[in-house]
Amino acid sequence: MDIKVDVTQDSIGQMCPMPIVQLAKNMRKMQPGQVLEVRADDEGAHADIPAWCEQTGNEFLGEEGIDGYVKYYVRKRA
Amino acid sequence: MENKNATTIVVLSGDMDKVFAAFTIAAASAAAGMDTTLFFTFWGVKAIQKGTLTGKGFMARMLGIINRGGINRLGPSKFNFGGIGRWMFKKMMAQKGVVPLEELRQSCIDLGVHFLACKTSMDVMEIRREDLIDEVEDVVGAAKMMKDAANSSVHFFI
Numbered sequence: 170m171d172i173k174v175d176v177t178q179d180s181i182g183q184m185c186p187m188p189i190v191q192l193a194k195n196m197r198k199m200q201p202g203q204v205l206e207v208r209a210d211d212e213g214a215h216a217d218i219p220a221w222c223e224q225t226g227n228e229f230l231g232e233e234g235i236d237g238y239v240k241y242y243v244r245k246r247a
Numbered sequence: 248m249e250n251k252n253a254t255t256i257v258v259l260s261g262d263m264d265k266v267f268a269a270f271t272i273a274a275a276s277a278a279a280g281m282d283t284t285l286f287f288t289f290w291g292v293k294a295i296q297k298g299t300l301t302g303k304g305f306m307a308r309m310l311g312i313i314n315r316g317g318i319n320r321l322g323p324s325k326f327n328f329g330g331i332g333r334w335m336f337k338k339m340m341a342q343k344g345v346v347p348l349e350e351l352r353q354s355c356i357d358l359g360v361h362f363l364a365c366k367t368s369m370d371v372m373e374i375r376r377e378d379l380i381d382e383v384e385d386v387v388g389a390a391k392m393m394k395d396a397a398n399s400s401v402h403f404f405i
Contacts, residue, residue, distance in 0.1 A: 182344045186274045190354045193278035211344075224279045 170233045172242050175203040181238050185213045189221055192243070196227065201247045204230065210238040218243065253282040253399035257392065260405055261290030261314075262324035263333060263348065269294075269405045270351045276401065277358035284399075285355070286392045288365035291405075292374060294318055294352070295362055299378050307373035316378065318349045356382050363387050 178195055180188035188209045195205055207218060215232070218241045222229040230242035254276040258269045269285060276283040287295050296316025302308035326332040341347070346354070356362075362383045369375070369386060376386055385391075396402050 184343060184345045186271050186278070186351075187346050187354070189278045190274050190358065193280075193358060221279060 170231060170240075170242065172204055172206075172230060174206040174242070175199065176205045178205060178207045180207055180209040180211070180214070182210065184211050185217065188214050189217055192218065192221065196243070196245055199245050201245050203245050205243045205245070207241040207243065208235075208238050209241065214241065215239065251398070251400040252280070253284070253395070254401040254403070255284045255286065255392065255396040255399045256403040256405060258285055258287045258291035258294065258405050259289050260324070261293040261321060263321040263336065264323050264325075265405050266291070266294045266318075266321055267348055267351070269403070270348065270355055272403060273355045273360045274351060274358060277355065277360045281401070282361075282399075283355075283359075284361040284363060284392075284395050286363045286365065286387075286395075287368075289368045290314075292316065292364060292368050292372070292379075293321060295364060295379050295383050296374065297378055297380055301375070301378050302373040304373065310372055311374075314372075316374070318352060321348065363392065365389075365392075 176195055176199055178191055180191060188207060188211060192207055219229045222243055227246045228244040230244055233240045256269050256273055273283050273285055293316040298317025300311050302311035322333040323336050364379055364383050364386045366386050366388050
């Protein structure tokens with residue numbers, strides 16, 4: 170996926186709710202319009218990250234499966 | 248005054264599994280930008296105690312020994328077997344990468360979750376304010392919890 174990433178979050182090995190806790194913490198520090206890449210292998214993240222985006226009004230840009238984990242892309246709302 | 252984007256959770260239980268659920272929900276709620284309040288009552292107060300021995304009178308002191316507070320002393324609601332179950336669950340959860348309960352509580356604190364303690368429970372069990380962790384914002388009654396609950400869109404009782 171051709172997305173310019175500003176911040177990368179390593180959540181590999183973490184389980185619910187920690188990927189979301191870190192996602193929220195990172196997003197608080199980021200500027201509007203910046204993109205966060207979350208790397209996670211918890212299968213729950215597949216539903217959790219888009220749901221979090223929908224609830225908070227941030228933009229879910231998509232996901233990309235890599236060997237053993239998934240990259241999720243989230244853009245902070247303007 | 249009206250704040251519908253809020254969650255209130257009453258934590259009556261002092262079991263590890265149930266407190267785990269309470270902190271998980273609180274963390275997810277606060278992460279989603281919701282104003283989140285945990286109200287600890289009765290056995291739930293254990294989860295926000297420092298772990299010091301409590302009680303002045305004979306019965307309260309006995310209770311303070313057999314039901315000693317502190318987040319790491321919480322046992323599962325089933326199969327505790329005098330502490331073996333707690334040890335086993337902690338080990339299994341660590342192997343699966345589940346965060347320890349104390350760390351989860353810290354995440355809630357970091358995300359700005361409000362911690363309130365029930366005054367009546369503390370009076371009955373003779374637990375003092377200084378027996379609670381510093382992050383507890385206030386010791387309150389049911390009316391304060393009800394006001395917060397009435398202004399929230401999500402409410403849990405655990």
